[in-house]
């Protein structure tokens with residue numbers, strides 16, 4: 348397969364592996380849940396490269412649907428390439444706004460996207476899919492990157508979203524009326540899109556002239572241009588007229604099948620019984636939904652003006668020009684969720700912007716009684732005042748909203764986390780900069796359980812650092828390299844652990860106990876520092 352080459356590629360190809368795991372610190376005052384939890388709806392403040400990596404221990408292989416809307420790299424967006432890749436060329440790029448004058452802007456964009464796409468793939472479920480909004484500035488390069496990361500066989504479709512409702516006559520050449528949404532499955536043979544509800548218009552085409560006992564029906568042509576060796580016969584209508592397919596056309600069924608259908612009342616000969624026969628299709632027999640199509644019209648999924656109005660109605664910006672510019676309509680994201688999620692799916696958007704994805708998740712949950720969860724990451728300062736504030740308001744309800752369910756509030760809740768400091772295994776391995784007991788405790792507790800760490804629960808004399816839904820967690824550790832060398836989960840230590848029925852998760856540099864003993868005492872041992880990134884699911888297996 349040909350692959351896309353760009354400046355800096357050699358430095359970023361494996362960069363997602365080198366990015367350190369960062370702490371995720373709950374900011375309870377900004378969330379809506381009493382107790383912050385990584386298993387809640389989530390808003391994560393910070394760069395999405397570190398953010399996605401920090402989510403891996405909890406969400407690896409769990410996300411059913413990813414929607415991202417990255418910068419389109421139009422040259423007017425004032426984004427900067429800021430990944431801390433250790434190469435002089437990359438360092439030279441850092442922090443500089445990517446504008447039209449920048450001759451390397453496409454290379455920078457590819458460097459930014461490649462490691463993020465790789466991490467996103469890690470987070471997807473085997474039967475999950477990713478949807479990426481983009482326009483002509485980068486669609487061809489994105490397609491190559493996606494082929495490389497997700498595999499060209501997993502390409503599903505490029506959909507066209509008609510984003511404006513009237514052409515822009517000020518356009519120099521063509522009025523650009525659409526964006527693209529690229530769709531890739533994690534694994535094409537495991538991904539099954541949901542059928543969409545039939546539109547009212549389509550249903551209206553079904554009628555019942557003559558009162559057919561099978562109910563409403565519509566009819567379709569019984570001939571086609573596809574060559575069919577048994578499709579060239581002649582039929583006679585009830586009125587006695589003879590019909591054959593026109594030149595180059597063939598009946599789609601054999602003559603035996605035709606007569607069988609006719610006897611069964613499934614052939615329509617026109618109102619007077621003297622027209623070319625057509626096949627009747629009963630509304631009660633057609634699939635309850637329609638397959639998703641690649642053309643998404645603004646009349647079905649909204650346009651950019653709808654999106655801005657919608658955001659304005661939730662957050663009172665002074666003037667409409669001040670509205671966050673790249674906001675997407677919730678109905679657009681709802682369409683994606685209808686195609687690609689079940690009622691309990693996890694949905695991830697790591698370029699969250701104003702939080703449309705989360706809004707769509709809550710709106711659809713309210714509509715269909717679902718329990719989908721959202722995970723958002725956003726790095727800009729407005730993550731609290733825009734992204735999270737939009738959620739707070741739609742959850743509680745917007746009194747002035749026209750939409751009744753938004754007026755009443757979509758319900759739900761979310762936890763807000765901030766990226767903390769990186770945790771480096773090397774510090775634990777070589778003893779440099781050893782984290783304090785409490786800091787490491789918080790880190791291992793979060794990454795292993797996905798639940799909020801409460802430092803006041805620590806009982807260091809018994810190595811207890813907290814209780815999760817499934818485990819009591821213990822950390823045998825001192826921030827002192829000499830002491831650490833001699834620390835282990837020994838028989839004496841194990842006997843000090845509570846003898847109750849709860850499972851125990853014990854982090855320590857080493858252990859001197861055999862498997863049977865650990866099993867009897869319901870202990871899952873986790874070696875420091877290597878296993879601090881294990882997830883609870885792996886342990887539970």
Ligand SMILES: C[S@@+](CC[C@H](N)C(=O)[O-])C[C@H]1O[C@@H](n2cnc3c(N)ncnc32)[C@H](O)[C@@H]1O
Nearest residue numbers: 394395416673674675698700701703725726727
């Ligand atoms: C096009 S906007 C998304 C708009 C969103 N779909 C909506 O409807 O509001 C892209 C967002 O990605 C954010 N972003 C860009 N680079 C990022 C990064 N490295 N980490 C996290 N967020 C990032 C930008 O700050 C911006 O808010």
